[in-house]
Each structure stands twice: as structure tokens, then as C-alpha cells.
Amino acid sequence: MPATSSRPTTAVRPAPPSFAPGAPALIPRLDTHGCEGRRTGGLRTGGETGGLHTGGLRTHGLRTGGETGGAPGPSRRPPGPYRRLFGIPGTRAFTAAGLLARLPAGMFGVSAILMIADTRGSYALAGAVTATGLAATALAAPATARLVDRYGQARVAVPAALLAVLGQLALVLCVRSGAPAWTLFAAYAATATCPNVGGMSRARWGHLLRGAPEARHTANAVEQAVDELCFMLGPVLAALLCSALFVEAGTVAAALLLLSGVLLFAAQRGTEPPVSGRSTAAAPVRVPGMRPLLGVFLATGAVFGATEVVTLAEVGGAAGGAVLGLAAAGSGAAGLLYGRTRRAVALPWCLAGMTVLTTLPLLAAVLTDRLALLAGALLVAGTATAPAMVAGMTAVQRLTPAGRANEGMTLAVTALLGGIAAGSAAGGWTVERLEPAAGYLVPVCAAALAWAVAAAGRGRGGRA
Numbered sequence: 001m002p003a004t005s006s007r008p009t010t011a012v013r014p015a016p017p018s019f020a021p022g023a024p025a026l027i028p029r030l031d032t033h034g035c036e037g038r039r040t041g042g043l044r045t046g047g048e049t050g051g052l053h054t055g056g057l058r059t060h061g062l063r064t065g066g067e068t069g070g071a072p073g074p075s076r077r078p079p080g081p082y083r084r085l086f087g088i089p090g091t092r093a094f095t096a097a098g099l100l101a102r103l104p105a106g107m108f109g110v111s112a113i114l115m116i117a118d119t120r121g122s123y124a125l126a127g128a129v130t131a132t133g134l135a136a137t138a139l140a141a142p143a144t145a146r147l148v149d150r151y152g153q154a155r156v157a158v159p160a161a162l163l164a165v166l167g168q169l170a171l172v173l174c175v176r177s178g179a180p181a182w183t184l185f186a187a188y189a190a191t192a193t194c195p196n197v198g199g200m201s202r203a204r205w206g207h208l209l210r211g212a213p214e215a216r217h218t219a220n221a222v223e224q225a226v227d228e229l230c231f232m233l234g235p236v237l238a239a240l241l242c243s244a245l246f247v248e249a250g251t252v253a254a255a256l257l258l259l260s261g262v263l264l265f266a267a268q269r270g271t272e273p274p275v276s277g278r279s280t281a282a283a284p285v286r287v288p289g290m291r292p293l294l295g296v297f298l299a300t301g302a303v304f305g306a307t308e309v310v311t312l313a314e315v316g317g318a319a320g321g322a323v324l325g326l327a328a329a330g331s332g333a334a335g336l337l338y339g340r341t342r343r344a345v346a347l348p349w350c351l352a353g354m355t356v357l358t359t360l361p362l363l364a365a366v367l368t369d370r371l372a373l374l375a376g377a378l379l380v381a382g383t384a385t386a387p388a389m390v391a392g393m394t395a396v397q398r399l400t401p402a403g404r405a406n407e408g409m410t411l412a413v414t415a416l417l418g419g420i421a422a423g424s425a426a427g428g429w430t431v432e433r434l435e436p437a438a439g440y441l442v443p444v445c446a447a448a449l450a451w452a453v454a455a456a457g458r459g460r461g462g463r464a
Contacts (some may be wrong), residue, residue: 004383009231081218087207094201094268099226101161101197101261104254106234106328108191109424110321111250112171113312116184119175125184127309127428134305134421135187138414140192148200152275154266154404157195160261168193168255194258197265198227199409206397207273220393224386225336232328235308239321273406284400284408292453293395294415296347299450300388301419303358303443306346306427308420310439311378313431314365327382335386347391351451354384358440358447365437388450410430419446420436 087093109130116126147156167190174183205219238250284290307327312320338345360377364370393412400408423446430439 040093050180069407069462081215082222085215085218085222090268090271091208092207093273094204094265095222095226097261097264097268098197099202099230099261101258101265102226103234103237103261104258105198105227106231107238107250107254107257108168109308109420110235110238110312110324111242111248111254112188113309114239114338115172115175115247115251116243116397118247119178120181122432123309123313124428124432125181127424129184129188129427131305131421132185133191134417135423136189136192137194138418138421141196141410141414141417142407144193144195145199145407146404148195148406149404149434150275151163152270153200153203153272157197157200157262158266160195161259164191164194164260165255167193168251168258172251176248196410196413197262198223198407199406199413200265201226202393202397202409203406204271208271216397217390217394219395220390221335221338221386223240224389224393225332227389228328228332228382228386230328232325232332235321235324235328237321240320284396284411287322287399288400290396290399290408290411292456293392293399294411295453296351296392296450297415298419298422299453300354300392301416301421302423302426302446303354303419303450304385304416305420305423305425305429306439306442306446307358307361307378307423309401309424309427310431310436310442311361313428313439314374314436315371319371323371323378326375327378327385330379330382334383335390338387339391345387345391347388347395348451348454350384350388350391351447351454354381354388355447357384358380358444360442362437362440362444365440409441 048405086095112130112133113123113126116129117123120126144156144160167187170190171184173179174187202220202223205223206215209215209219234254238254241249242251308324311324314320315323358381360381361374364374364377368374393409394413396408423442424440427439430442
């Protein structure tokens with residue numbers, strides 16, 4: 001213990017922790033139990049003669065020694081990026097609710113394709129109907145997102161989800177009753193109000209982690225992993241329900257999951273971003289660099305849409321859903337690993353890797369008829385998806401003006417949905433007029449187009 005001076009000393013005010021503002025997961029919680037004196041920013045500073053006395057400093061469960069002259073507490077490994085991320089109060093709750101609400105996203109398309117193809121005997125019709133619904137969603141989603149930014153997530157998402165559920169149930173009724181083909185297009189187009197839960201979830205992370213780019217990179221990886229988990233479990237669950245129960249079971253179950261998940265997500269008000277009212281900032285689509293970036297998402301969506309339709313036609317039934325789930329599993333695992341890295345990879349490089357790896361399913365389908373090889377090829381090809389999506393979403397967040405986060409995220413998802421629609425239609429057309437194996441050429445071309453757009457945008461000075 002150091003010697004104590006005989007005259008009183010003035011308590012020293014410690015410097016505030018140098019953490020990024022708005023990143024509560026990264027700010028240590030200061031334990032003041034047992035401390036006497038004055039509280040300064042949550043830290044008691046000693047007023048006793050002889051210097052400064054601080055209580056134990058706790059950072060997410062890690063306590064360091066506190067008394068002057070004493071030995072520090074036992075050192076432990078600092079928490080990893082994901083543990084720090086979910087140390088923010090409320091993040092686990094809205095992430096779990098968002099997972100439930102987004103699971104139907106991986107079910108609706110597969111369920112509709114299997115339901116329509118089984119009852120009408122045409123994959124081209126099934127692909128065209130789902131493409132119409134996705135195109136309608138792409139048109140309506142930006143308007144819904146602007147309402148979310150203006151009035152709040154809870155007030156807009158719940159009625160929007162209810163309208164989308166009614167559209168899905170109308171599609172089931174049209175299929176079961178043998179209604180004309182045009183009614184299928186009209187019913188699926190009525191699902192366009194489906195809220196972008198992924199965009200709202202990313203907007204929450206952006207609000208909580210403003211000023212902390214590394215943590216936001218990790219959060220984007222989490223969101224992409226959640227997306228991939230939904231697209232891994234969704235097709236399997238949809239195909240299982242449609243084949244084991246009745247062909248409409250997948251759509252009905254997905255509609256119920258969507259409504260219940262959105263209700264739970266909207267109930268998490270503590271992490272909801274504040275409403276912006278009528279924002280005076282420029283529309284995200286007018287921001288320089290955003291339009292080429294949306295073109296990248298459009299082409300990337302075509303990769304997903306074509307792969308889904310072609311794989312279902314090539315494999316069929318519950319096995320097709322399981323094989324698609326493997327591709328999503330590869331992407332989700334790659335996304336979580338990518339989220340732990342501190343150095344992000346430029347978007348053109350991510351898309352170049354995706355272009356190369358999407359050739360593997362084409363080679364497996366053309367050169368062999370073994371299902372195991374095709375499944376393995378899709379698993380490996382899927383590992384390139386998440387890094388590209390994380391890099392793209394990070395670029396969108398960087399370009400989106402303040403107060404229009406939901407709109408910016410929704411524009412990206414809208415472009416993605418538009419690409420999925422185009423890819424679904426192109427994949428269905430190729431399968432019927434050529435052969436299923438040749439359909440895997442569509443995602444290869446779409447991936448190459450996404451890379452070309454990203455590289456051109458970067459070459460013109462863009463930051464994509």
C-alpha cells in the first residue's frame with residue numbers, strides 16, 4: 001500500500017470511456033458497490049485522503065481488481081464479437097422474433113411452386129405466378145418502408161402482415177377450387193404488403209450500433225445468417241408439409257408463422273428506432289452510388305430465384321427442399337465466420353467468388369446424375385452468398401441518409417426480390433424448353449452480371 005500524504009488531496013475525475021456513441025453493447029457496465037465518495041458517470045471516485053479509490057470495473061461479466069495497490073483480478077478471455085453484440089438489452093428478443101417472422105420467406109415460394117405445379121402440372125405457370133407476386137412486392141415494399149420510417153415499425157408492420165396473410169390464403173382457395181389461372185396471379189400479387197422484417201431488424205441494429213462500424217459488420221453477418229437459416233429450414237419444412245400432408249399445407253403454415261412472428265417482433269418496443277416523421281433527407285434511391293448497388297442486388301436475386309426453381313425441377317419433392325437447405329446452410333456458416341473477421345472484403349471480390357462457385361452445380365448436373373454430388377456442389381456454392389450479401393448490405397447502410405434506414409434496407413431487399421422473380425421466371429422457362437440441368441446456367445450468368453455491375457460501379461468511383 002503506498003504511503004498516504006498528511007494533507008487532503010482532491011479526487012481525480014477519471015476520463016470517460018472512449019467507446020463509440022450509440023453502441024451500448026460496447027460500453028462497460030461500471031460496478032459501484034462498496035465505493036464511497038462522489039459518483040462520476042457511473043464510477044465513484046474516492047474522496048478519502050490518500051488518493052483515488054474505485055470499485056470493481058465490470059465489463060460484461062469480466063471484473064478487474066479495484067483497490068489501489070491491489071493485484072488485478074484474474075484475467076479472462078474477453079467476450080467474442082457475438083457475445084458482445086447480444087449483450088445489448090432486447091437484442092435477443094427481437095432477433096428471435098424476427099427469425100420466426102422471416103422463416104416463411106423461405107417457405108412461400110417453394111410452397112407455391114409445389115402447390116401450383118402439382119395441381120396445374122406446369123412449372124412455367126408456377127414460376128410465373130411466384131414471379132408476379134415478388135414483382136408486386138418489389139413495387140409495394142418501398143412505400144411500406146416509408147410508412148415504417150414515418151410512423152414506426154409496430155404501427156405499420158402488423159396490418160401489412162395481416163393483408164399479406166389474406167393474400168396467401170386467397171391463393172390457397174383459388175388453387176383448391178380450380179379457379180382460372182389469372183386468379184392465381186391476382187391472389188399472389190395481393191401478398192405484396194408483406195413487411196420487410198429483415199430490413200426492420202437491420203434498422204434496429206443500425207440504430208443501436210451507430211458509430212461502431214465493426215460491431216455493425218458483425219450484426220450484418222448475424223442478420224445474413226438468420227436469412228440463410230430461414231432459407232435453409234423454410235424449403236425443407238415447406239416441402240415436407242406439402243408432401244406429407246396436403247399440397248396447400250406449406251402455404252397455410254407459412255401464413256400463420258408470418259402473422260405470429262410479426263406480432264412478437266412488433267411487441268419489442270424497447271429496441272425500435274425512433275420515428276423520423278417526414279424526413280427532409282434525399283430519397284435513398286437518389287443517393288449517388290445507390291442505383292448501381294441496387295442493380296447488384298437485382299442480379300444477385302436472380303441467382304437465388306433461378307437456383308430454387310431449377311433445383312426443385314431437377315430433384316423434386318421433399319428432396320429438392322432438403323438440397324436447397326444445404327445451399328442455405330453453407331451460406332449461413334460462411335456468414336457467421338465472415339462476421340468474426342475484422343477486415344471486410346470488397347463487394348466485387350465477393351461476387352467474383354460467387355460467380356466461380358455457382359458453376360459447380362451446373363457441372364454436377366450436366367456431367368453426372370448423382371444427387372449427392374449436386375447437393376455437395378450447392379453446399380459449396382452457397383458459401384459465397386453470405387459474404388456478398390453482408391458486403392452489399394453494409395454498403396447500403398453506408399449510403400442511406402439518416403432517418404430513412406427502413407427505406408434504404410427495403411430498397412435493397414426489393415431489388416433482391418425483383419431479381420428472384422426474374423430468376424424464377426427464367427429458370428422455369430429454361431427447365432421446360434431445354435432440360436433441368438441446363439437451367440443451372442441461369443444463376444451462373446446472373447452472378448457474372450452482378451460482378452460486372454459492381455466492378456463497373458467501383459471503376460466509376462463508387463464504393464461498392
